[in-house]
Structure formats: C-alpha cells, structure tokens
Amino acid sequence: MPVNDTFGDVRITTHRDNDDLLSAGLGLRGLAGTATRFVQPASPTPEELRRRAIQSSWKGIADLGPRGGFGSVYGSIPHVPGREFTSFAYLPGARASHRVLLQVPDEFDHERRCLVVTASSGSRGIYGSIAVAGGWGLPRGCAVAYTDKAGGAGYFDPADRTGVQLDGTRVRAGSAPLEFEPQGLAADAGIAVKHAHSGDNPEADWGRHVLQAARFGLAMLDRAFPHEAPFTAQNTTIIATGLSNGGGAVLRAAGDDKDGMLAAVVAMEPNIHVRGGRSFYDYATEAALWLPAALSARQFDDVPFARVGAASPPAWMLRGAALRAHGRLTSLMPGAQAEEALAMLRAGGWTDEVLATAASSTSLDLWRAVAVAYASAYLKRDAAHMPGGFSYRLQHAAGVAGPIDAIVRAAWWADGSGVPPGTGISLDGGTDLSLDPTLPGVLTLRDLQTGHGADADQLRAAVDATAAELPREGLPILIVHGAQDGLIPVAFSSQPYVKWLRDAGRTPVFWKVPYAQHFDAFLAFADFGDRHAPLLPFGYAALDRAWAHVAQGRALPEDAAVRETRPRGAGPLTAATLSLPPN
Template identity: 35%
Template sequence: MKRILLCAFVGAAGLTLSACKQPFNDLPEFVRGDVQHTRYDGVTDDLLTAGLGASGLASTPAPAFVNPLNPEPAELRRLAIYNNYRALVDTVPGGGFGTFFGPQVGVGGEGLIPGDEYIAFMSVPGTEVPVTVMAQVPDSFDPEQPCMVTAPSSGSRGIYGAIGTAGEWGLKKGCAVVYTDKGTGTGAHNLATNTAQRIDGTLTDAAEPVQFRADLSEEERASFNAAWPDRFAWKHAHSKVNPEADWGRHVLQSIEFGFYVLNEKFGKELGNGATLRTIHPKNTVVIASSVSNGGGSSVRAAELDTEGLIDGVAVSEPNVNPEVDRSFTIRQGSGPVITEHSRSLLDYTTALAVYQGCANLAPAVRDTAPLNAVFNSPAVGENICNSLANKGLIGGATLEDRATDALRILNEEIGIQPEQNLLAPVHFGLAVAQSISMTYANAYGRAGVEDRVCALSLGATGAAGAITQLAPAAEAALFATSNGIPPTGGVSIVYDNADGQPTNLAASASPSSNQPDYGLDALLCLRSLALGRNAETGAPLDGAQDELATAIAGGISQVRATGDLQGKPTVFVTGRADAILPINHTSRPYVGLNQRMEGKKSNLRYYEILNAHHLDVLNGFPGIADRYVPLHHYYFQALDLVWARLTDKQPLPPSQVVRTVPRGTIATPLTEANLPAIAPEPADGDRIVFVDDQLRIPE
C-alpha cells in the first residue's frame, strides 16, 4: 500500500521517474557487503590526484609508504592513482601534459578535486566472484543538471585504472564518475600463505571478503603448493568465470550504483526512512566511456542497454571483438583488400607472441624500431627464428630471411598493418602479447590456477629466472603497483616445463630446442589453443587440450560484439599505429559491422588518428616522442563532441582520418600545429566511408 501511495504522490508531483518502477532509492541487489564512503577535501587529498596534484603526478620518485610492509589504505590509494595515471598518460614535459590535458588544464592550480568516493564489491548473476565498483561525486556536481561518465578500467587494471582518462574528463566536467575493475584488477592470491587483497588493497589471510582467492580447498591448495611452491593465482586469469563476457553488464551495474549513490546524496527524503529517486536516467546525461578494455566494456554496455541508461558513447582504442561478418571488406587507400578481418584477441595476440620475437630482427624494423635494442635480446630473437624455422613455421636460409618471413606472416596473413611494425618490438619486450595470451587463454577457457594451462604459472623469479618468494614489501604494494596482468609488480610468468627447471618465461629454453627461445613451446601451445588445432602441424588437438580449446572458443564467442549501438551517438578514436589492438580486427571491422546492423540509423563516427598508437606513456621516450602524438588528446575531443551532441544538439563530425604532425624531437614541445582538431567538415580525401560493402580508409 505504501508503494502505491508513494507512486501516486510521484505522479501528482509531476516528477518524471523510471515509470514508478523504482521510485525509491534502494541499494542495488548486486552489491555485496557495505558501501565504503570517504570524503576528500581537495586540499590534503582529492578524488583525481590523491592529493599529489598535477606536479606530483608528473614527478619522480613515486610516493613512498611510511611502513613498506604494512602500508595504510590511503597510501595504497595514492600510489595506485599515481601509477595508473602515469601508465596511460605521457607526463613528460612537452608531450601535451599541462597544455592539452592534465588535472590542471581548464581548472587551474594543481587540479585537486574535492568530493565524495563510494566503493563496494558487486557480482553479476551466476557467480559470486567479487567485482569492484566505485562512484566519485565531485563537489561541482549539479543535481539540477546531473551528468555521469563511466570509467571501467583500462587493460586488466584495478578500480583506479581509468582515473587519468575518463576520470579526469568527467570530474573536471562536474559529472559523477562510475568505475569498475570489470572482474580484473590485482586480485593476487598468494597460494603459499593464502594472503589476498581486501577492497582497499591491504593484505589479509583471514576468511573475510577479498578481491580474489582461487577456488581451491585447503587440501587442494596444500597439494598444489607441494608440487609448485611460491605460486600466485590471479583474478583475471584464474577466476573461472571469463569476466570479459560480463564487462558490459559490469558497466551497466556501475551506472545503477552511481544513481544509487547520487540519490543517497541528493534524493528527496520522505521522512519515513525512504528516499525518492530524483536523479535518474531520464534527467541525467550519461556517457559510456574509457579506453582500451574499458572502452570495449562501455561499447558492450551500450549494446546491452535495454533500460535507457546510456545516452552516448565516447571511447578510445576500444578492445572490441566484433562478430565475424565477412560480407564486407576493409581497404586502406590503394592497399590490399582485407577480407580476413575480425580475428579474435587471442588469435592475433598469440600470433604476435609466437612470431614477433623473430620479426624484431627483420631489416625493415631491426634498426629503425625505437627501443628495440633496449628491450629485446638479439640472441634470443635469433633462437626464436631458428626454432620457428626448424618447426617449418617460417622459411629462409639466413637469419634476415627468416625474420623477414616472420614479419610477412604478421602483416599479410594475420592482418597487422605495416604502421604498427615499428612499435611491435617494444611491446614484445614488455611482454604485452605474451601476458595477454596467457591470461586470456585461461580466462576464456575458465581454467583454474591448478590447470597450469600450457605448463604456465605465476610467481616471482630471481636474476637467473628461477622461482623465488616475492619480497614481502613488493607483495604489500601489489594493489598499487600491479597492472592486473603478470608480469607485473614483481610477479612473472613461469614456464614450468622449461629446459632444466621452472623458469621465467622470458628466460626459458624450450624442451624441443634446448635453446633460450622465450619458451616458444609454451607460446605455440597457447597458439594451438587459440586456433583449435596444432599450430605446428595443423593436426587436430588431443584429449584435454582439445576440450580446453573448445571451451576457449566458447569463451571467445561470449565476448563478441554485435555492432548494434541502438542508434546512440558514439565516437571511436583509434591510432593507426596501435600495435596492441590491431585496427583491422577491432575498430575498423566494428564500424563495418555497425553499418551492417544499423545502416543509415547509425550514429557511430570513427576517427583514425595518424602517428598515434596505444600506449601514450611511451611517448616520453626518445625515438617514440619524435614519431608519435598523444591519442589521449583526441580521446578528450571525442568526449567533448559527444557531450556537445547530447547537451547542445551539435552534429558529430563525419568519420575521418586526422593527419597529425609529429614534432620531430622530444626537445620540441607539441603545439596545436601538431594536433589538428577533428574537422567538422573534413576534406573528401580524409573521409572514412562505407561504400559497396567496403569500409574505405584514406591513406
């Protein structure tokens, strides 16, 4: 009766709520446990910079702990924000920080933002594995003109993994920002000690809520430790739930959590313990956003949105795995017609893991790829080439011939654009493809740590690559130092079947070669699982490996994007030189698929940025700074454009190539001449169009 009377009150008051289906502000059922609330004054601490300010984020060394073995939650948060911001944004002077982007830009001072932060665990139906959700409400938020921005974490990062991207833009705009770690994050379970991270990053071995513990009984854990001591289980890899399948739902739930928080703070109290929801989707501008995996998550959320929670989408370099539709092709300029687009993340990433170490030595990239010699051993690269040749996977009589053939396979057979070749070596040296291959094979197959897929496990290793215990101070800091996907924070990928003994994968000699070839046997095993057949011979897989490959294929099918954005105004910005998420398998085919799904009703715009790539943080290094510009700048433009479309009815510019101008040397600061704006009316030669079943990209 009370609900009926209050619904009548709502109608009489003329308030537009969610059809009176949910007029009262109730804690969403998916929230697990308490919601923790912290107030930040914007002087000693704040929402965006953890009190460091713009200068603190740009300076070194990193913030330190008073007690390195037992850091306080506030210290962990500060270091997490510092590391997550700097991992995605170039803070080196001259690269745009403080001029085109940064906490201080547009607001003055150090960019400290006062407000409230709310954090909790949540789960999606079908699993109790905790996912972290957080809402930040700046003091500048206007309940009369409410707005919200989603900030799911980039990569496999934790809850602050989009703080410097969607977080910065949204907080400075005066919007609530809602974050989720998407079921990734650190979530490191020390199997030897049973220690794991609480929601605030502090460690515990007690039976209490933590970010992740492996699904093992005490007996199973003891047995595993006896066989494989000093190992870790990691949330993204070993939760057995394929979190990516629910990334869109995580974002939608974060929005619902955001509305709960806003109405707790601003809703109309009725005097009987109930609060009327006065801030809701119909009167709030909601932009789904973020970059990389976070961007892909927001795209999936827009596809799944049946409740009208999202008004528009603005994402950068989104990790989308479009459903395979070969009825359309892709062509850049007068280059080859690309028909084999839309490969899965695991497909192209395992190919990079297998072949890139050899391709690094191809004359076309060997001496010109920046940081190649810094991050990669020529001797290991030669061993990889020899092993691949001995297995019949590449041809050539000389090392240069073999390396050139490996590069050819990546470009011509896998569909890696040549513009990505110069950055691929540094990514191989940073173990990007190797770590993604290991983590996602486990996640897609819903494998547990005990399965040791392809004889790979996780643990700290010493100088010679042998397993050792992780230093206590390093483990205490993992919440703040880990990017969520080993190798990270002192934890390495270990090849348990390496010649001699379990060894850090990068230093491993394969049993088939007895040579240090980056554990190529293990990487080929992962490639076989991605292909569903033996990567060396093409033969069918046997027994348990075939079963796992089938499970992985099923997991990949669960993460495929439909291309249906339901007409929502949407902007993608992607760098043509993206060497982590190749554009022929991500943004480009998604645009084509969207045209297939929505046609003339589509409101998706795609801006491909020349001389831009995936990790702007690398732009702080000589050799990269002179060649590339910050994609981050265009991501903020994408948000501005979607905001203008939603609030002022401004049209979105047509899809186009943006022709940036590299600065030539790290000593020359970027100016507006280097970073032309996305054009309201681009020249015909710059327009990206979908014509005659082909997505055509200007050269």
C-alpha cells in the same frame, strides 16, 4: 533498477584539503614524479595505497612528462574535493566479485546532472581509467563511476592465504571479505590473479560490468544527495567511456544496454571483437609466435624499442631457426627466415607501420604475458592448472624468501597491472632448455587458437562469447583509434566494428589518428615519443563533442582522418601538432 544487482558493504571516504579525487592531492607534478612512499613499507595505510594506485594509474595511461603537453596543450589536474563510494559487486552467475567505485565531486553540477561511467584499461585495478574518465569528467562537475570489470591486482597468495580487502590492504582469508578468494588452492600453487583464475570468463561480461557500475553510480548519488533522489537515466546524463579493454567494455555495454541507460559512448582504441573478425587472442598469439623472428628483418633496424632486451628470452635472433626446427618456417638463412615470418604477419593483415610499434610489445614480452592470462580465463583454469604449464610465482629477493616478500605483497594492489609478470611476480613455465626457451609455451598458446581438441574448442567458444552485440538505433557512438596502434591494431578492431555498425544502419563517428599508437605513456621516452602523437587529447575532444551533442543538442562531428596531425618531434607538444578536429 533491476532487482538482481548485488553489492557488498559500501565504504565511503572523504577527500578534501591535502587530498582530492583526481590526483589524491599530488597535482600534476606529484603524479609525474617518483612513486609515493609508504611510511611502513610492509603495512601501508589505505590512504597511502589509494594515493599510489591513483598515481600509477595516471602514469600508466597519460604522458605527464614536460614534453607531453598535458596541462598546457590539453587536459588539466585541478584540485577536486569530494567523496568516494566503493563496494564489491556481483553479477548473477559469476563466481568472483568485481570492484565498483563512484567519485562524487563537491562541485557536482546539480543543474545538469552528469554521470560518466568507465571501465579500466587492460586488467588494471579500479582507478585504471582515472586519466580517461576522471580527467575529463570530474573537473566539469560530473560524478564518475568505475568498474575494474573483474580484473585488478587484488592478488591472492595461497602460501600465506592473504588477499585484498575493500580498503586495499592485505589480510588473511576469513578475516574480511576479499576482492578475490579462490578456494582449495595448495600453498605452492602460485599467485592467483582474478582475471586469469576466477573461474569466470570476465571478458564475456564486460558490458554487464559497465552497466552495473552505472546503476551503482545512480544508487550512490541517491545516498550522496538524498534530497534530490532518485537519480535515474531519465534525469541524469550517462556517458560511457574507456580506453583499450575499457573501450571495448563500453562498446559491449552499448550492445547490452536494452533499457536505454546510456546517452552516449566514447571508445578509445577499443579492444572490440566482431563475430567473424579477428579476436585479440588470435592476433596476440600470432604476434607472439612470428614477430620475434621478423625482428631480424632490416626494416626494424632503426625502430625504437624493437630489439630491447635482445639477449633475454624470447631471443629474437634465434626464433627463426627454432621455428624452422618445428616445421613452421622453410627458409634456411636467418635473413630469409625473418622475411618469411614477416610475410606471415602481413598475410594476416598486419601493416608495416603497425608492426613498427608492435615490435615494442614484442621486446617487452607483452604478447606472451597477456595471452597466458587470457587463455587461462577462457579455459577457466585456477592458479595451479594454467594451460601450457604456466604459473605466477613470487620472486624472492636474491632468490631467498624473507621480509622483503611482505613489502612486495603489500604494494601489489597499488602497483600491479592485473596481468603478471611485474611487481615481484614472475611468469614461470611454458619453457624448455633450448636456445629459444619460451617457444614451447607460445606454440601451446597459438595452437589453442588454431588447433583441435577439447581445450581449443573451449577456448574458441569462450572467445565467441566476447563478441559485441548491436547497439540500439540512435545511440551516439564515437570511436577514436590510433593509425599506428600496434597492440590493438585498428584494422582488427575499430574498423571492422565501425563497418559492421554501418552495415546495420547505425551511424558511429570514427576518428583515425595518424601517428598515434597504443601507449601514450611511452611517449615520455626520447625517440619513441618523437615519432608519434598522443591519443588522449583526441579522446577528450571526442568526449567534449559527445557532451555538446547530448546536453546542448549540437550535431555530432563528422568522421575524420585528422590529416594535419603530426608526430610530436623533438620539442614539446603543441596545439598545431595535434590539429584536433573542429568543433
């Protein structure tokens, strides 16, 4: 084990009886229900925060609704008692820590030692991948190691100098080690978020985060079962898996794994960047700029969620006129402006079926929100100096500070996505008083990608540092991606990555799933879910195939377009609808 691994104090908790590792004792019905309550809303206990964090992580990834098929067509949430080991971890050269967590089931398979290592999707907290890695690994007796890859909702509020300690509760700086504790921030600087404001470029280290989590997992297995130590990559099968940013992280780990720790990698809808290809920041800022104007086109008339919140910024009906005023479009009439914006997107490689689901991210203002956080991270800005004049601000109830603020802050760690706005935090700045007030900030973000100057050069260099490295020969890699993914389009991520691997003589397995888009959790909504298929069951199936290969010597499956998969339709999901690739 490398000597440069550094971990803080390890917190060990036991989860049995009315509690467990997989659902915090809630079971499928409880996970799918309303948010769990805190007895004292302003001062929840660590146990209450953990339960709600696990619940929100499940609901953010999986469709647990009655028509979603979880627990009947695929997956299960059995009671899995066991122990958790958690710590703050430190990478050499990084300013901020990140969380690592190992879940060890009481029914750990001692005969076939298995460690699943995973990274959170998006910028979620430490339980962000429990629906992916925990849902597959814990029921089969594997230990599961998690990393938040330097994201998470351990937000720091400089107004009262509070942050999150290891057990998830909020305390004042100086009273305990904090998940994130920036220095020198003025009280009015706004809320500080680790992904955006750590002063690191955490995305550049995603692979190292995953590998360090694997080493933490092995070290904690030594503690859990000292009579069986040491646990090593030679006597314990280590499978890395993740979804979205987590999927990108495990592919990055595959390229960084010089010591051969990983036995297999399964990546679902990965945010992965190949040198010379398009980065997430590139196409996210492109979508933030052009898609609001394109939504006026008739092809979006019957697309679910395409025009939700049309009266709120960004005002899509006015974006075309605003872009023309800024010299970005030439057409005079609204319909022609929409078609011109649509043509710009198509020229960039966006297909119509992908744009249909990308529209939902536009109506939720997701493109702008994520681009702000990424730009701040790439430029290594603190909370008071975000690019474009952006900041994160506490939303006071009725505009007046009061006791409710403490209640909101107390729930951040459990409820926050790691990228505001949300959970009582607003995204401020980057606006003007025009009829399309968010456009100035979007132009600033886009110009950091396409423009000139020191900031643009720094941002592009930071993005280059996130490009994947080539994995070792013979490492089994399985990639599962939805054909209609509108957030991480397959044409910009998995397809160029798979081509790059194959050009270099590697043999990844690639499943492209028709009708699957990025957010399985959205399938619980009528109409939207009727038109799409879930991705998570294909991810579980790919993990099954990877395990059969490394543990039983079975051949890897072939590539599959999964041609027989159909949209779920108005009824409940069925096995026939999924048509999973054969074993």
